[in-house]
Amino acid sequence: MMLSCKEISKLVSESLETKLTLRQRVELWMHLRLCRLCAAFRRDVDTLHLRTQQHVEELDSDRSVAKAKLSAGGRQRIKQAIEARND
Numbered sequence: 001m002m003l004s005c006k007e008i009s010k011l012v013s014e015s016l017e018t019k020l021t022l023r024q025r026v027e028l029w030m031h032l033r034l035c036r037l038c039a040a041f042r043r044d045v046d047t048l049h050l051r052t053q054q055h056v057e058e059l060d061s062d063r064s065v066a067k068a069k070l071s072a073g074g075r076q077r078i079k080q081a082i083e084a085r086n087d
Helices: 005-017 022-034 036-061 071-087
Strands: none
Touching: 005 022, 005 036, 022 036
C-alpha cells in the first residue's frame, strides 16, 4: 500500500535526523516519483537544510560575528513544539 502525503512529509523530516530503513527509502522514492507536490516539498526541505548548514558554517568560521541566539519567546515556542510532538 502506498503511503499518504502526510506520512511522506514525516519521512522526509525524519530522513534529516536518522537513516531510513530500506523499505522507507523505497516507499519515499516511489511516492516522490508520482507526487509532484511531495517532490517539491522534499526539494524545499533539502534546500532549507543545506542553507541552514551553510549559515552555521559561516557563523563558525567568522569569529567577528556574534553567535546567533534565539529570543526568549523563540526558545519557548520551540520548547512547546517539541513537547507537543512528544505527546
